[in-house]
Amino acid sequence: MIVLEKRPSPSAYWARMSPVLAVVLTMIAGGLMFAALGKDPVVAIRTIFWDPLFGEFAFYLRGQLLVKAGPLILIAIGLSLGFRAGIWNIGAEGQYIMGAICGAAVGLAFYPTESRLIFPAMLVAGIFGGWVWAMIPAILKTRFNTNEILVSLMLVYVAQTVLAMASTGFLRNPDGMGFPGSRSFSAYPAAQNPELIAGSGLHWGGVAALLTVLAAHVLLSRHILGFRIRLAGQAPRAARYAGVNPDRLVMLCLGLAGGLAGAAGLFEVTGPAGQISIDFNVGYGFTAIIVAFLGRRNPLGILLAGLLMALTYIGGEMAATNLNLPSAAIQAFQGMLLFFLLASDVLTNYRIRLTGKEAA
Amino acid sequence: MTDKLLEVEGITKAYPGVVANDGVGFAVAPGEVHALLGENGAGKSTLVKMIYGLVKPDSGQMRWKGQPYAPAEPRAARATGVGMVFQHFSLFEALTVAENVALGMEKPPAMRELAARIRVVSEQYGLPLDPARIVGDLSAGERQRVEIVRCLLQSPQLLIMDEPTSVLTPQEVEILFQTLRKLSAEGTAILYISHKLEEIRALCDSATILRRGKVVATCTPREVSAAQMAEMMVGATLTPPARHARQTGKVALGVSDLSIPSPNAFGTSLKGVSFTVAEGEVLGIAGVAGNGQDELFLALSGEVLTDPDRVRLKGHPVGDLGPEARRAAGLVAAPEERLGHAAAPDMSLVENALLSGAVRKRLTRHGFIDWARTRAFAAGIVEAFDVRTPGTHVAARALSGGNLQKFVVGREISQEAEVIVINQPTWGVDAAAAAAIRQAILDRADAGAAVVVISQDLDELLEIADSFAALTAGHMTRPRPVAGLTLDQIGLMMGGVHGMEAQHAD
Numbered sequence: 001m002i003v004l005e006k007r008p009s010p011s012a013y014w015a016r017m018s019p020v021l022a023v024v025l026t027m028i029a030g031g032l033m034f035a036a037l038g039k040d041p042v043v044a045i046r047t048i049f050w051d052p053l054f055g056e057f058a059f060y061l062r063g064q065l066l067v068k069a070g071p072l073i074l075i076a077i078g079l080s081l082g083f084r085a086g087i088w089n090i091g092a093e094g095q096y097i098m099g100a101i102c103g104a105a106v107g108l109a110f111y112p113t114e115s116r117l118i119f120p121a122m123l124v125a126g127i128f129g130g131w132v133w134a135m136i137p138a139i140l141k142t143r144f145n146t147n148e149i150l151v152s153l154m155l156v157y158v159a160q161t162v163l164a165m166a167s168t169g170f171l172r173n174p175d176g177m178g179f180p181g182s183r184s185f186s187a188y189p190a191a192q193n194p195e196l197i198a199g200s201g202l203h204w205g206g207v208a209a210l211l212t213v214l215a216a217h218v219l220l221s222r223h224i225l226g227f228r229i230r231l232a233g234q235a236p237r238a239a240r241y242a243g244v245n246p247d248r249l250v251m252l253c254l255g256l257a258g259g260l261a262g263a264a265g266l267f268e269v270t271g272p273a274g275q276i277s278i279d280f281n282v283g284y285g286f287t288a289i290i291v292a293f294l295g296r297r298n299p300l301g302i303l304l305a306g307l308l309m310a311l312t313y314i315g316g317e318m319a320a321t322n323l324n325l326p327s328a329a330i331q332a333f334q335g336m337l338l339f340f341l342l343a344s345d346v347l348t349n350y351r352i353r354l355t356g357k358e359a360a
Numbered sequence: 361m362t363d364k365l366l367e368v369e370g371i372t373k374a375y376p377g378v379v380a381n382d383g384v385g386f387a388v389a390p391g392e393v394h395a396l397l398g399e400n401g402a403g404k405s406t407l408v409k410m411i412y413g414l415v416k417p418d419s420g421q422m423r424w425k426g427q428p429y430a431p432a433e434p435r436a437a438r439a440t441g442v443g444m445v446f447q448h449f450s451l452f453e454a455l456t457v458a459e460n461v462a463l464g465m466e467k468p469p470a471m472r473e474l475a476a477r478i479r480v481v482s483e484q485y486g487l488p489l490d491p492a493r494i495v496g497d498l499s500a501g502e503r504q505r506v507e508i509v510r511c512l513l514q515s516p517q518l519l520i521m522d523e524p525t526s527v528l529t530p531q532e533v534e535i536l537f538q539t540l541r542k543l544s545a546e547g548t549a550i551l552y553i554s555h556k557l558e559e560i561r562a563l564c565d566s567a568t569i570l571r572r573g574k575v576v577a578t579c580t581p582r583e584v585s586a587a588q589m590a591e592m593m594v595g596a597t598l599t600p601p602a603r604h605a606r607q608t609g610k611v612a613l614g615v616s617d618l619s620i621p622s623p624n625a626f627g628t629s630l631k632g633v634s635f636t637v638a639e640g641e642v643l644g645i646a647g648v649a650g651n652g653q654d655e656l657f658l659a660l661s662g663e664v665l666t667d668p669d670r671v672r673l674k675g676h677p678v679g680d681l682g683p684e685a686r687r688a689a690g691l692v693a694a695p696e697e698r699l700g701h702a703a704a705p706d707m708s709l710v711e712n713a714l715l716s717g718a719v720r721k722r723l724t725r726h727g728f729i730d731w732a733r734t735r736a737f738a739a740g741i742v743e744a745f746d747v748r749t750p751g752t753h754v755a756a757r758a759l760s761g762g763n764l765q766k767f768v769v770g771r772e773i774s775q776e777a778e779v780i781v782i783n784q785p786t787w788g789v790d791a792a793a794a795a796a797i798r799q800a801i802l803d804r805a806d807a808g809a810a811v812v813v814i815s816q817d818l819d820e821l822l823e824i825a826d827s828f829a830a831l832t833a834g835h836m837t838r839p840r841p842v843a844g845l846t847l848d849q850i851g852l853m854m855g856g857v858h859g860m861e862a863q864h865a866d
Contacts, residue, residue: 008754008757010755222728222729222731223727223728224718224724224727224728224729225727227711227714227729230707231704231715234705235700235705235707237697237700238700238701238702238703238704241661241663241683241702241715241716242684242715242716243683243687243719
């Protein structure tokens with residue numbers, strides 16, 4: 001009989017290894033799924049994990065890696081702080097969209113003025129937009145004890161509606177012959193978020209993501225605020241005893257996550273996306289939740305997890321086009337990663353023992 | 361053939377990392393009141409759980425009236441004639457007494473008939489109980505009666521009582537003892553688990569003393585002194601804490617007319633609590649759990665905020681300040697519940713030292729944690745309070761209850777605060793560690809700190825407190841000097857008998 005036995009202390013080894021185990025298990029189960037769909041599992045897995053880095057088109061796809069990983073990491077870092085504290089912001093997608101709209105609106109308002117201050121002003125507006133959108137669930141939670149999971153999630157759909165209004169209405173390109181979508185930022189240098197090193201895929205969003213990883217790492221390991229965030233998530237009563245004000249923590253965690261998601265939205269819309277359009281967002285806000293957990297809610301882990309997730313995105317797209325795999329299969333594959341991760345997490349706190357007889 | 365009701369021979373039960381019972385044997389005759397005596401962790405509870413069918417022994421055997429007895433589950437034990445009253449009640453607070461009793465029965469009769477039977481049994485044994493009352497409104501003593509009556513309805517031949525008096529006032533203890541003596545006179549054997557020696561001397565015919573899972577002695581309690589039994593139990597000579605006559609100084613902590621609603625649904629609201637504690641004074645607050653102790657603690661620690669003037673620290677109003685600000689102003693507090701309240705279970709001892717020590721021990725600079733200082737602080741606590749641990753890096757939950765309690769109490773005491781509030785300082789701690797904690801409290805009082813000790817253990821309070829007050833149903837009596845207090849007076853302060861009359865008068 002298989003028995004799960006609680007470990008006296010959490011295992012540091014398995015805390016690190018369970019993501020690796022999850023990736024391996026995902027490859028196996030995903031391979032079986034691809035085989036069931038009539039594709040060669042080895043080719044499918046290689047297309048997803050190997051070809052983007054070392055295959056024929058790697059020179060282009062490697063750059064895409066940073067383009068996709070940047071926003072994922074930026075958003076996931078913000079989310080992970082809340083997840084550490086037991087505050088479940090599921091609406092980063094909405095905060096990301098609102099950040100993009102607010103930042104873009106500020107930039108477009110100055111069109112076609114050229115000034116070095118415009119992009120920083122847009123960034124501030126983007127952060128502000130995401131922050132405001134996250135403050136809605138925060139205030140409702142602290143004032144009326146509403147559930148932040150539901151409120152933040154539902155606000156995603158509101159944000160998507162606002163995005164549709166923006167791209168077809170108040171931010172529509174006046175010179176765009178009536179087509180939906182705003183002016184292109186690639187044609188407006190003051191408001192543009194260009195690639196910093198040609199071919200690298202690195203733009204200001206990637207730089208911001210790296211800085212955020214470092215800042216979050218220092219916050220969690222060296223600062224009393226980070227300690228309190230961890231404490232509040234692990235032992236809420238002990239946190240109150242230590243002097244943590246739960247309401248203030250909710251405001252802080254949701255605000256930080258919203259601000260970072262808003263910044264990610266702004267970097268995306270002014271860089272890779274290039275304009276506000278109905279579908280400029282590609283679900284980074286939701287995928288970042290997986291990234292946050294895959295990275296153990298740990299800043300350095302999130303850095304790696306963001307890169308891995310970006311890889312499955314790019315590889316998944318290649319598999320979809322080259323091997324004719326349905327995109328739903330790719331999404332299922334990515335979802336498996338989270339499931340296997342949560343399952344192998346058990347090993348951090350429990351050990352598996354095989355016993356000959358029935359346990360008493 | 362044998363005249364014994366239950367015989368236990370060579371029972372061994374091991375859990376990973378610990379042998380709970382090692383070759384334990386004893387016997388109980390019909391009508392005998394048999395004490396199982398030992399410190400926390402000596403293996404008493406494991407032993408009775410095996411008799412009640414909750415745990416299976418690894419080896420050894422039991423006989424019931426000479427026949428082999430190996431209950432597979434509590435139902436089988438009950439069918440044989442074994443009843444057990446647990447230390448922690450398993451009652452639904454939102455249901456009535458009769459409904460709770462019915463839930464514990466295999467085939468409950470109709471409610472009306474059951475209520476009548478509850479009345480008969482409870483009156484027959486001097487345990488007044490109204491079957492129609494909601495359990496949430498009952499005192500701890502009355503809840504215990506529900507559990508006892510639930511057992512008695514099944515006419516057990518052996519009744520196991522696991523630390524029954526830990527929640528009772530002295531008068532309630534006396535009522536319980538009368539009940540138990542009556543049962544014993546009728547031929548019911550009683551297995552009585554406790555570490556309170558005077559009780560055992562008053563009640564029990566024979567005693568089996570356990571230490572670290574082994575039987576170390578048997579005795580007839582009436583023929584030996586409590587001190588002798590204590591030494592058999594601990595395996596060492598105990599020295600009571602040294603007390604010095606102290607000069608008390610200015611008032612350090614003042615609480616005036618403090619009334620707060622309980623944050624919990626079935627908690628007790630505080631009603632007009634007032635007291636002062638002077639420098640160098642130890643105030644002991646007695647009372648059965650659930651009478652407002654937790655609420656009082658939260659209001660003192662700063663986890664529940666009040667009007668500024670309700671709590672004054674060295675004359676300054678602090679009622680509206682949170683825990684951090686109160687620590688900075690000179691008040692530290694150690695909660696009752698170690699895991700989850702006083703300490704974060706999955707965090708290391710170093711992190712747990714930071715938890716409440718950050719302000720007074722200056723463990724942060726501009727918000728950045730000085731881990732070296734924090735590690736030194738944690739190591740200092742481990743050293744000074746003899747916390748048995750492989751190191752300060754281990755998680756709090758890996759420590760035994762007593763060791764973690766030493767760490768938590770030590771963490772507060774070593775912050776050199778002017779006011780120390782401790783809720784249940786030695787709960788679940790072995791005798792030697794309890795003596796060390798009490799000594800540390802007295803040492804701080806000698807150094808001029810004002811100390812508030814909230815405890816259910818009367819002996820402890822009488823040992824260390826200078827003044828004594830009792831908390832009953834959210835009301836607190838005026839503190840009185842301990843010197844000259846009699847046990848009867850204490851009983852009256854604690855609200856007398858928690859009988860139905862007292863409840864109705866409320």
